[in-house]
Amino acid sequence: MGTNAAVLDRQEECTQFETHFPVHAAMPTSVLAWDPSRFAEDQIRALVRQVFSQDSPKPARHVVFSAMQTGTDLASICMLAGEALSNYVSGSVCVITDEPGSSLTDKHFSQIASARDDVRDMEVLGKWRRLANNLWHTPDAVCGQAPGAASALLLRAKLTELRQNFDYAVIQGPSPAQPSELSHVGHLCDGIVLVLEAHVTRRIAAQRIKEKLHRADARLLGIILNSREFPVPSRLYGKL
């Protein structure tokens, strides 16, 4: 009985997902002038639709984002992905970033809270902050708090807690410079989204990370190319 209820809940969520996230939602730029901000938002929406799609045989709900380069603004990407996800699913969404004092993240919080009508004040519940009706955030690092086996146990406990409390999770994961931790996190979660920096990330490094994840049986859901440059001027690009 409980299994049937879960299946019904999942089907309802899928219907809501498709309803709130139509295919053409990621392509309004074809009729408008080309805007980098709008382009980035469309890309994030397309990312959410592809990663968290319930049509896939093994849908992902708790996903780890990992950046190859240390300078990548991964927290902002996670926040954007979480916000886009919360807009198009009815289930609870949590975003976990490991930059508690980031001014950029705070700015995102303020923008999200002011834009949403379903929350008047940022509700604080312990370490969690509620940014929207179904969107929660915590600036808590997932990895690196304890060494060795203790860290692994703590990580497993955290992720188990997340699965119990939230339907979806966008987690800022460790860097691929720590391949064992990343593989472990990826193994515990539903998959990993790798963020590469254009003109910075080397091909051979990305290839090695991919092979390590494959050997660790971690599921690589996709790749984000960040800081992509468009050599064609925006005015000309908008006319194409």
Place this chain on the structure above:
Amino acid sequence: MLQSRGALEQAEFQLMAFTHGEGVVSAGLERDIALQKASNSDSNQRETLLSVVQMSERVAALKSKIGTLPERTTTQIRSSDNPLLLEKMKSTLLDLQLKRTNLLAKFQPSYRTVQEVDEQIAKTKASIASEAGDPVREQFTELDPNHEWVKAELMKSQVELAALQARVIANGSVLTSYRKEAKRLGDSAIQQEELLRNVKAAEEKYLLYVNKREEARIGDALDEGGILNVAVVQKPKVPALPQHSTLAFGLIGMVFATVLSTGLGFTADYLDPTFRTPDEITAHLGFSVIASLPAATVLAGE
């Protein structure tokens, strides 16, 4: 040096005086022209003499021929009776016969008057017979065309012969004058060439002195500047055109720069070890790019 310059001026003055005195500019050239004219005139004289001989023979032949040709030739001969005379004589005979018939009606044939009439009748018949046997002959003649042609040609040849003889005389005088002029110019040419040689020798001598003085001046200047043992082997010349075309250099440089820059661009693109586009990631890692984001400032919502 002044002496050589004076000698040069004197030689040039002598040459000018000779030119003005003789009235020739280039005696050698004028001599050649005079000889050419004399040669042409001599050739004409020979041809004229041949024509005179030819024309004399022609006149002699025409003269011999004109004596053998008749001046006029008979073109038509016509013989016929005199009808008026015969008619008149026959009428007279008829009258005599009528008169005899009348007389015989009155007289005997032996009568004297009758016999006279018989005698007249007999004469008249004899006359008629004589006239009938000797008809009238008419003969027509014209001028002979051969005689006329020979006569005209003879006259024409005589006139041409006289003209040719006059031309021979005139050509002879012209030829003589040309030969005299050529001889005079030949003498002048020899003198003028000698004067020219003198001028040339004096000029070379003067230029030699000038060059030596210039070399000496350069040597003194180099000695003053502390430069020794310097000799100008060949005087430098400023070329009228550059050795290599500037336009060709520019075009070659432009092509070379274009090829080099394009090659460097392709090489840099090929050797770049980083990812730049989603297609490169897909091709290298085998994963599709689910999002490609512009710069971080865009993500911040600015």
